[in-house]
Amino acid sequence: MDDGVSRMWADSAFGFWNTVTLTGADIASEALGDQLRRAASFMRSKSRPGYLWIFEELLSPQAREGLFRHAATAGLELAFSGRGMAGDLSIPEPFHPELEFRRVETDEQLTVYGDINARAYGMPPEAGRDALAGSGLWRSDIHAYLGYRDGRPVTCAATIAGPDSIFLALVATLPEEMRRGYGEAVTRKAIHEGAKRSGHRRLVLHATQAGQPVYERIGCHANTPIHFLQLAQA
Numbered sequence: 422m423d424d425g426v427s428r429m430w431a432d433s434a435f436g437f438w439n440t441v442t443l444t445g446a447d448i449a450s451e452a453l454g455d456q457l458r459r460a461a462s463f464m465r466s467k468s469r470p471g472y473l474w475i476f477e478e479l480l481s482p483q484a485r486e487g488l489f490r491h492a493a494t495a496g497l498e499l500a501f502s503g504r505g506m507a508g509d510l511s512i513p514e515p516f517h518p519e520l521e522f523r524r525v526e527t528d529e530q531l532t533v534y535g536d537i538n539a540r541a542y543g544m545p546p547e548a549g550r551d552a553l554a555g556s557g558l559w560r561s562d563i564h565a566y567l568g569y570r571d572g573r574p575v576t577c578a579a580t581i582a583g584p585d586s587i588f589l590a591l592v593a594t595l596p597e598e599m600r601r602g603y604g605e606a607v608t609r610k611a612i613h614e615g616a617k618r619s620g621h622r623r624l625v626l627h628a629t630q631a632g633q634p635v636y637e638r639i640g641c642h643a644n645t646p647i648h649f650l651q652l653a654q655a
Contacts, residue, residue, distance in 0.1 A: 425452070426460050432469050435535075435544065435552030437591075439471025446479055450491070453484040457495040457650075464652055465496075471651075472500060478645040492650055500651040504633055507586075507625045508641035512613040517568070517606035520576070524614070525565035531556060533574045534565060534591070541593035564615040565591075568607040576603040580615030586623035587615040592632065605635045612639070 425445040431438040441460045448456070460473050477485055484491075489499065515522070525534055535549030553559050565579035576594040580587040589612065594604040612624060627647055628636050637643075 424456070424459075426456050426463070428463060430463075430467060430471060432467060433551050434469060434548040435539075436469070436471050436548070437542075438552060439467065439469055441471070441473045443473075443475060443479060448480050448484050450481065450484040450487050453480060453488070454491040454494065457491050457497060461495040461497050461652065473497060473650040475648040475650060476505070476645050477648070488648070493653070496653050497650040498653040500649045501629065502646060502648045503627055503629045504643040505625070505645045505647055506628045506633070506636050506641040506643050507623065508636075508639070509622045510612060510616070510624050510640045511622060512609050512616065512639070515606055515609035515613055517602060519570050519601070520568040520603060520606055521570075522566050522568055522607065522610045525563075525567060525577075525579075526560055528555065528560075530567060530574075531559055534559075534567060534577045534579075537567075537574065537577050537595055538591050538593040540595055563590075564611055564618060566607055566610050566614070568603055568610070570598070570603070576607045578604070578608040578611040580611045580624075582615060582619035582621065585621060586625050587612070587619055587621050589624060589626035589636075604632075605638065608635065609639060 425443055427442045427444050429440045433439060443456050525531055531553045532550055535553045536546055539546050539549030559565055563579050563581050567574045568576040575598040578592040579590050581590055592604060592608050
């Protein structure tokens with residue numbers, strides 16, 4: 422942490438593991454410009470790309486209006502936007518007639534999980550493998566699930582237990598298998614198992630615009646808009 426700029430940079434090929442976040446409250450427009458410049462300078466010093474996460478509710482009204490102007494001045498551009506979401510849920514044992522759910526317990530399954538995420542988010546395969554390969558945490562404490570159709574893994578989702586809630590992470594479906602309900606089904610499975618093991622009913626997550634309707638069907642409600650900024654492409 423450095424004057425409101427928090428750095429959590431794994432220097433991974435998987436860009437979601439390389440993050441910078443602004444952590445103040447009611448950040449004024451002038452302070453926002455300075456923090457964005459320092460965040461961008463830090464990002465430029467790294468060999469791998471990542472994202473600066475901006476939570477709109479942490480900005481003053483004036484800072485919100487000038488966010489993208491300040492970002493452009495700092496050499497940043499919008500990669501994509503989403504919403505924070507949360508809900509108090511009770512998910513019954515999920516079922517999908519075309520899927521078999523298996524918990525991730527082996528290095529091979531971790532590699533598959535990473536590959537699905539890389540393909541879904543348009544990253545090279547090595548990025549997904551770099552994200553999870555060899556992680557004992559993902560094979561034990563995290564409730565990560567793969568959904569298999571006819572023996573082939575096509576979708577995945579995971580939940581991570583916190584002190585009083587579970588966090589939904591890395592939901593993905595192979596691009597050619599989308600719009601068949603697979604992502605929602607495996608998400609429900611990960612939530613069901615994570616809640617059962619942790620005892621928590623509260624779910625929190627960051628949703629892309631495409632994923633938000635799925636999470637609303639599950640019972641979550643949107644809160645703050647989130648903008649993911651990256652270094653401007655030359």
